[in-house]
Amino acid sequence: MSTMVRARPVRAIGVLALAIALWLPCLRFVYRSPPEALRTRAGGLSPLARSLLDRQVALWSASGPPQRELARMRASNPEWDLMSRTFLALALANAALREPARRDALVAVIDRVIDDTLARERAQGQRHFLLRYAGASRFVDPSQRSVFVDGELALMIAARRTLRDDSPRLREELAARAQQIKTQMERGPIGSAESYPDECWTFCNTVALAALRASDVLDRTDHRPLTQRWLSNARRTLVDPATGMLVSSYTLDGRARQGPEGSSIYMAAHGLALVDPAWADDQYRRAKAHLQREWLGFGFAREWPAVSDRASADIDSGPTVPWVGANAGASGLALLGAATFNDDRAYAGLVASLDLAAFPVVEGGTRRYAASNAVGDAVLLYSLVEGPLWNELRARGAR
């Protein structure tokens, strides 16, 4: 009897270990959705996209922008304020192309986003959307402007105009931003423009290239020579030798400041998809190989490749989970990469991780993630509906 009593805790622990071993592979059946339930290929919106879209539309209702949401983010990083607006405008444009019946209503929301962003830039300058150190020194370029702000605003306006080109004011605004970006890139020694004083980001420059491409399609301009110059310089000076990925930031004359980062490379690949699809695809494949991981059906992305010696997070990256290296910013933007390059399996794994660890909150038929913020929700929404806008610009550009 005493042997039996002693054996019982051992047996209990063994049963628990076995139950855990059986349960962990089953978690994917609880949290992982089939790819076709997430992103629809042939127009329309998935239920997840619709529930996120409805919340964003409600937030940007006629009463104005969601001040509290944006203020909570701005306390950490004012860049996220502008990025959330850009991703939202792009998401709304794609949703409008997917659901033409909602086009007018969604264009009205995009207009509110653009008007409010322009008003804030006019009132408080571009530094309203930049981290404080933007004011610590002067930009090298005499314009003293940030391509982060000009590029994202240009892309937002181009997306709006792709849906309905009925505003002379927006036509002028896009032409002026495109000219500004062109002038700065032409003056740059390697064809890049600064986001911060003597600090260029591949994220911002590729967004600007996408905006210039959209401007070419909409306004019959031709920025292809400028784009080719950027691409050939980037291939020569901005590629990390260890991974073959684009570095994330560099000086105006092309010296790398920070190597490849998950929070930059996926957006860079997304922007490049409009101007150099083959290289964009190559960059995504490399980013996937060096940064993305999947375990038991749950995907995540690291901020830095394993070969990198970076160990500390910066403000752009957001928090990183210790040991595994899963990073919030990198994983969020990996969704956009996976969506852009039709990597359905990786996409489903990343969304499964969101549902597992980002605390989904469903209220009144709309959805958000408590662990996320306005920019995170906008990136997720954009990744769910992405595709039609780039396709539309490609098709019009080919005519």
Added chain:
Amino acid sequence: MKKLFALSSLALTVTWLVLRATGFVRYASVLSGTLPEGETSLATGTDRAVVLLVVHVAFVLLAAPLALSAACLHALEARDRRAAQAKRAARDSGT
């Protein structure tokens, strides 16, 4: 152990439900480096975010296996009891 497992599973589930129902989940925004609603600094919400995360991870990873283990142990003990009874009955009939 069976009772311990069952009660632990129940406690984790109840704690998780209470945290969700009381709006504690707003502290999860710390995970994206964003101020929780109603807070003025990230630091004040961090402790609560850690509590939320620990309870959530424990609930997701352990609540179901603990309940399953309790059920398995219950079944094993019942089988042991039946075997012991059968053994006793065989011994009694033999004498």
